[in-house]
Amino acid sequence: MAELIDSSQAKLSSEEILRYSRHLIMPEVTLEGQKKLKAARVLCVGTGGLGSPLALYLTAAGVGTLGLVDFDVVDYTNLQRQVLHYTSDVGRLKLDSAIDKLTSINPFVEIKRFDIYLNSQNALEIFSDFDIIADGTDNFATRYLVNDACVLSGKPNVYASIFRFEGQASIFATEAGPCYRCLYPEPPPPGLVPSCAEGGVLGVLPGLLGVIQATEVIKLILGVGEPLIGRLVLVDALAMRFRELRVRKNPECPVCGANPTVKELIDYNQFCGIRGEEAEATASAKIPEIQPEELKRRLDDREDIFVLDVREPHEYQIVNIKGHLIPLGDLPTRVHELDSSREIVVHCKSGARSAKAVDFLRKSGFRRATNLTGGILAWADRIDTTLPKY
Amino acid sequence: MSIKVLIPTPLRPYAGKQSTIEVSGQTVGEALSDLVAKHPDLRKHLFSEDGKLRSFVNVYLNDEDIRYLTKDATPVKETDTITIVPSVAGGR
Secondary structure, three states, rough: OOOOOOOOOOOOHHHHHHHHHHOOOOOOOOOHHHHHHHHHHEEEOOOOOHHHOOOHHHHHHHOEEEEEOOOOOOHHHOOOOOOOOOHHHHOOOHHHHHHHHHHHHOOOOOOEEEEEOOOOOOHHHHHOOEEEEEOOOOOHHHHHHHHHHHHHOOOOOOEEEEEEOOOEEEEEEEOOOOOHHHHOOOOOOOOOOOOOEEEEEHOHHHHHHHHHHHHHHHHHHOOOOOEEEOOOEEEEOOEEEEEEEEOOOOOOOOOOOOOOOOOOOOOOOOOHHHHHHHHHHHHHHOOOOOOOOHHHHHHHHOOOEEEEEEEHHHHHHHHOOOOEEEOOHHHHHHHOOOOOOOOOEOOOOHHHHHHHHHHHHOOOOOOOOOOOHHHHHHHOOOOOOOOOOO | EEEEEEEHHHHHHHHOOOOEEEEEEHHHHHHHHHHOOOHHHHHHEEEEOOOOEEOOEEEOOOOOHHHHHHHHHHEEEOOOEEEEEEEOOOOO
16 A cells, blocks of 8 residues: 655654654654654544544544544533543533643644534535544434545545444545445435434443544554455444454445446435435324423323333333333334223333334324323423433 | 344344344345344344345345345355344444
């Protein structure tokens, strides 16, 4: 592989030589390699779960220029895994919080901030100032955008993604290797694959995967070892098993194939099925709903209402409003536990699963089933603020 | 003949919460048919309505993508492992 980084202009001060001494004495790095790190410009898209360990280790290792893209604000639910951000940062911009920590770890790193939502209009221009892109985003639209922008601008895409206690990592969009679309030509329809916010994620998992990404970024810069190109590493933290699968370059890939049909960035929200989301919204609009205030009033009036909770038992344990628990997946086999002559109000965490449950119940003859708007989160916000939210 | 199918986390709720399922068949296609016969809830997550494997779900026989073998017709043997690798996007 051709040298990715030109280190001829890079110089290290005596302070930096001391700081990086454990690198300099390694034959795989040496002073030459450390200069490459200093000359390298890496863009981290996202400073959350994956972006935290990535940015921390790349900064510590002495990557000369680090770009950070994020528009988000730190919230309490981030702290369980996003180790760049502290409790005192809740409410601050993630970029402000990240830059404080990173400059304090290594003041020799130049940080470029992008307080924006990466999109088809700005991606290529931002990418043009960097050598390597590390994708730590959290949705399909941005992942396809990052991939296509990497292919179009000829920059490697160091990739990882996570779900619960499993993760995937690879390097896409190098000249010889496959891209993300070679692996997955199309995204799943919205709603079929749960996000971390819906499905949960083990706090250390983005740590594991983000460190794999940082390792691959550093290897690409140094030009050493076997980069994770054409290979997909699957990490199952529960079994603590690492597996490796081959990823081939698809000659018919619409972006990186021989006859590409995607020659410029497209509308990725549309590509990832915003239309699908609208269809889902229309479907749920037909599902009758009840506001938390109305349910509260009617329960206080001792009306005969059966409250059904379709969340999972572990969620019920965190917080509940004493509903009868039947997880959505078990509803078809346990529907006999319900009385179709009674009024049934169904709730979940925020209203999506219970909408499916109401739809199912109505089709099964439970004509008096309604969905609690906003789920138990809305109840905790508007009716009983002593309840914990998750 | 019994083949091992590894089920990824996002699909385990539709496969009786199991991470590995033993199926039978002479080809990858037969093995997957046996899988969805045993766990019908998996069907819509793996196949589109016309019965084709969904484009955001990859199936590997050992470490090779079946798209680069002979797809559904790829023969399987006793010691083989089929891995289902759906796309996931989480990162925050």
